[in-house]
Amino acid sequence: MKLYTFDPAPNPARLKMFIDYKGLTIDTQQLDMAKAEQLDAQYRSIVPEATLPALVLEDGSRLTEVIAIAHYLESLHPERPLLGTTPAQRALILNWNHRIFNSLFMACAEAFRNSHPAYGSRALPGPNNYEQIPALAERGRSRLADGMVGMNEELTGRDFVAGDSFSFADIDLLAVLAFAKWAAKTEPGEDLTALLAWRERAGEALQA
Numbered sequence: 001m002k003l004y005t006f007d008p009a010p011n012p013a014r015l016k017m018f019i020d021y022k023g024l025t026i027d028t029q030q031l032d033m034a035k036a037e038q039l040d041a042q043y044r045s046i047v048p049e050a051t052l053p054a055l056v057l058e059d060g061s062r063l064t065e066v067i068a069i070a071h072y073l074e075s076l077h078p079e080r081p082l083l084g085t086t087p088a089q090r091a092l093i094l095n096w097n098h099r100i101f102n103s104l105f106m107a108c109a110e111a112f113r114n115s116h117p118a119y120g121s122r123a124l125p126g127p128n129n130y131e132q133i134p135a136l137a138e139r140g141r142s143r144l145a146d147g148m149v150g151m152n153e154e155l156t157g158r159d160f161v162a163g164d165s166f167s168f169a170d171i172d173l174l175a176v177l178a179f180a181k182w183a184a185k186t187e188p189g190e191d192l193t194a195l196l197a198w199r200e201r202a203g204e205a206l207q208a
């Protein structure tokens with residue numbers, strides 16, 4: 001199998017945290033998004049979605065969603081589980097993965113890609129061009145701020161996003177907060193004490 005990625009980008013960054021935590025070594029090719037290498041014809045002949053990351057399996061089939069790549073790798077390498085070991089844990093982690101991606105992650109992407117001059121007609125990733133809609137940038141910033149308040153409320157009652165132990169859901173949220181800081185110039189306010197305490201705790205768990 002071969003991984004195509006660009007570690008500094010937000011979705012690749014989620015996967016890198018997963019791979020590093022589990023200590024996996026994977027044949028990897030970095031494609032420089034700053035040079036739009038994900039749009040090159042050669043990569044598109046392998047991955048028509050033109051997004052990163054993508055894991056291409058031995059039979060040529062491809063996984064283009066971080067959560068699917070993580071599930072595949074966790075099945076091959078169950079040590080240091082990040083996707084749960086009981087039916088309830090697995091479902092809860094997947095639930096939070098979707099919620100964080102659809103609310104916070106997409107909100108941040110909307111804020112960034114609908115406002116940054118470099119993305120004028122590239123407001124969405126993928127092979128097709130879409131013009132920016134400035135109102136979506138505004139809405140994205142509001143959704144992001146609301147999402148952080150919501151996560152602060154959630155994390156008031158427990159140690160980690162999906163329960164008592166560190167999981168891929170925590171990686172999702174760590175990645176969003178890092179993305180929001182540089183892309184939307186948004187950080188959790190000092191009043192979001194549970195979210196800030198969780199960030200410390202999750203950062204330490206990631207390095208453990």
Ligand SMILES: N[C@@H](CCC(=O)N[C@@H](CS)C(=O)NCC(=O)O)C(=O)O
Nearest residue numbers: 009010011051052064065066125126
């Ligand atoms: N749902 C996908 C999202 C993949 C995605 O949107 N990746 C971005 C990088 S963070 C990308 O490939 N952008 C390409 C572009 O902007 O042209 C996942 O789970 O990985």
